[in-house]
Amino acid sequence: MTDWNNRYQIGDTPWEKGRPAPPLLEVLGRLGTDIWGSRPVLVPGCGSGHDVRAIAAAGLSPVGIDLAPLAIASADFYPKAGDETYEKADFLDSGWREGKSFSAVWEHTCFCAINPSRREDYAQACADLIEPGGRLIGVFFLTPNEPGKEQEGPPFNSTISEIDGIFAPWFVREHDWVPENTYPGRDGQEWVAVFRRE
Ligand SMILES: C[S@@+](CC[C@H](N)C(=O)[O-])C[C@H]1O[C@@H](n2cnc3c(N)ncnc32)[C@H](O)[C@@H]1O
Numbered sequence: 001m002t003d004w005n006n007r008y009q010i011g012d013t014p015w016e017k018g019r020p021a022p023p024l025l026e027v028l029g030r031l032g033t034d035i036w037g038s039r040p041v042l043v044p045g046c047g048s049g050h051d052v053r054a055i056a057a058a059g060l061s062p063v064g065i066d067l068a069p070l071a072i073a074s075a076d077f078y079p080k081a082g083d084e085t086y087e088k089a090d091f092l093d094s095g096w097r098e099g100k101s102f103s104a105v106w107e108h109t110c111f112c113a114i115n116p117s118r119r120e121d122y123a124q125a126c127a128d129l130i131e132p133g134g135r136l137i138g139v140f141f142l143t144p145n146e147p148g149k150e151q152e153g154p155p156f157n158s159t160i161s162e163i164d165g166i167f168a169p170w171f172v173r174e175h176d177w178v179p180e181n182t183y184p185g186r187d188g189q190e191w192v193a194v195f196r197r198e
Helices: 004-009 022-031 050-057 069-077 116-129 160-167
Strands: 041-044 062-066 085-088 102-108 130-141 171-177 190-197
Touching: 004 069, 022 050, 022 102, 022 130, 022 190, 041 050, 050 062, 050 102, 062 069, 069 085, 102 116, 116 130, 116 160, 160 171, 160 190
Parallel strands: 041 062, 041 102, 062 085, 102 130
Antiparallel strands: 130 190, 171 190
């Protein structure tokens, strides 16, 4: 199992790009802010919070959570961009979820960080936390696993049909596209999808 806090401790953080995910800026540019709803937006596995601050700068109220205390310390170190907050928490902890509700969840490199055996727990967390009519908006790491080969990760691979299937019990897909703007090296490996909570 990955010791995420240790990876921050030793500086083994290849996902850390120092700026928000280009596909997030694309989503905000293409779909605007209404689709995110009027209540707080949850960003699970927020790392240093670059996406959180971009969402706050767009006028929304994001809550970034991460189970690594050093990630939260790094996120907290940045100047405020708007109405953002951070909390050390495990997205898969059903106790933490109790009584909480968000109008949207932004997914970026948390789904692919979680062991595939826990993907249904990830989907259940989204279903529990997103209010009816709210949305799961995400950019997913999209490459198929080689048949017969054990998944090696993180990041763990996924496919569109797998992602659709995992969220289908609670969500309907409304939008999807391959982002034009990505971090260098991720071209053609990512997929933006917007799912509405039924
Ligand atoms: C690959 S990193 C991505 C961080 C950030 N999204 C980014 O792109 O810069 C995955 C992050 O998810 C966090 N994480 C992994 N499992 C988690 C969980 N169950 N709940 C909350 N955070 C989690 C890790 O600590 C790590 O910061």
